[in-house]
Amino acid sequence: MSDKRRKSRIQGGWTSASKVPTKRVPIGSKIHSTNPNDSVTDGEKKSLENGSQQKFVFEESCIKVGRHKPAEKTIEEHGIHEIGVSANGVSRICYFPDFIEEEKxxxxxxxxxxxxxxxxxxxVWPDGRTFLQPRLTAWYGDLPYTYSGQTHQPNPKWHPVLQDLREHLQKSLGIYFNSMxxxxxxxxxxxxxWHTDKNxxxxxxxxxxxxxxxDSRTFELxxxxxxxxxxxxxxxxxxKVPLIxxxxxxxxxxxxxxxxxxxPKEYHDRGPRINLTFRLTFPE
Ligand SMILES: O=C(O)CCC(=O)C(=O)O
Structure with a gap:
């Protein structure tokens, strides 16, 4: 078992009470006291009252202490969210839940x-095997776009609805997009x-x-x-960001x-969802 997995588990086993010393020993050691005068859990008390000679003994690794999985956060608020900074710069997401009104x-x-x-x-999997993507896609742009070993051929004839959305986004964000x-x-x-759009x-x-x-789906980072x-x-x-x-x-x-x-896939039924990702691509 890897160190990391071992750290995240509490280990132990049932042992005969007769083998257990009556003196408390520090955490990190294999055995805790079964002397009823020492503090014992309700479960332990029951088994002692029943005359059982068995006791569950915890082995807890000292190295487990101090390593916590950070709590998962959900972002639902409208606006700019700086989610991290590193030598690469600031990582930012901006979320506008009401960008397009419902009827439209x-x-x-x-x-x-x-x-x-x-x-x-x-x-394509990293080992070279291919699989069908669990979704359908379409590409628009003057240039081809290659990711995961697959190339979308240029498709410069934008659907009118996409062309309107592209113009609306360009005006709102002040950024030029040539592909989607x-x-x-x-x-x-x-x-x-899990992937990045590092291309x-x-x-x-x-x-x-x-x-x-x-239908809304959860976008995870x-x-x-x-x-x-x-x-x-x-x-x-x-x-997590619920994309509505x-x-x-x-x-x-x-x-x-x-x-x-x-x-990710959902455990509950979901209706169809369309996602459009507008980008600025350069000739490779
Ligand atoms: O469906 C989404 O919201 C994300 C799509 C995505 O990650 C991508 O196209 O790279």
């Missing part, structure tokens, strides 16, 4: 759901796994603007661990260097 958002969802050229594409990746999560079983085609610190339509954690995220910060119908989320600054994100 309903119309956008219906048209995009029916009219975009949705396709299920494949992706759309995701359709058909139900709660569809998802996107040479997006430059060093891209601003990605993400619009959501349809987790901070990348330092090298000494060997890729283990157990003790790293985790954040008509909301805008931007990812900015060092976020793609220092954090990963995902939209």
């Amino acid at each position: 958002a309903d119309q956008i969802f219906d048209r995009l759901h029916k009219e975009l050229p949705w396709r299920q594409r494949s992706d 990746l759309a995701n359709l999560y058909r139900d709660g079983h569809d998802s996107v796994g 040479p085609a997006l430059g060093e610190q891209p601003t990605i603007a993400s619009l959501s339509f349809g 987790r901070k990348n661990p330092p090298p000494e954690e060997n890729g283990d995220y157990t003790y790293m910060e985790h954040l 119908h008509g909301s805008l989320l931007t990812m900015e600054g060092a976020l793609q260097h220092d954090w990963q994100h995902r939209v």
Whole structure:
């Protein structure tokens, strides 16, 4: 068992009371006293009263003390959230739950759901095996876009609804976008796994603007661990943002260097959700 796993478990076992010394021994040792005059739990008292000679003995590792999993935080408030700073700079998300009013958002969802050229594409595991992505996608942009070994071919003829949204975003944020990746999560079983949008085609610190339509889904972020954690995220910060119908989320600054994100599968039924991520891509 790895040290980390051992640290997060309380170990012990049933032992014969006759083997247990009556003197209390310090934490970190294997045995606690069964002398009824010493403090014992209700369960322990019962087993002693019943004449049982068995007692549960805790072994607690000293090294466990002082290492806590940070509490998971949820961000629901409208506005700018600086979620971390490192040598790479500040990682920031901005969340605007009411970016598009409900009736308009309903119309956008219906048209995009029916009219975009949705396709299920494949992706590649790190070991080279391919699998079908658990969602449908569509790409718009003058340039091709490659990630996970798959290339979306240029698709410069923007759907009119997407063109309107692109202009609205550009005016609101003061940022130019020339491409957009759309995701359709058909139900709660569809998802996107942990990843970053760190891609040479997006430059060093891209601003990605993400619009959501349809059923709400949880967007999760987790901070990348330092090298000494060997890729283990157990003790790293985790954040959740519920992305609702008509909301805008931007990812900015060092976020793609220092954090990963995902939209996990849901345990409860979900209706379809469309996500549009507007980006500025450069020729690779
Ligand atoms: O569906 C979302 O909100 C996130 C999509 C995403 O992570 C991506 O397209 O890279």
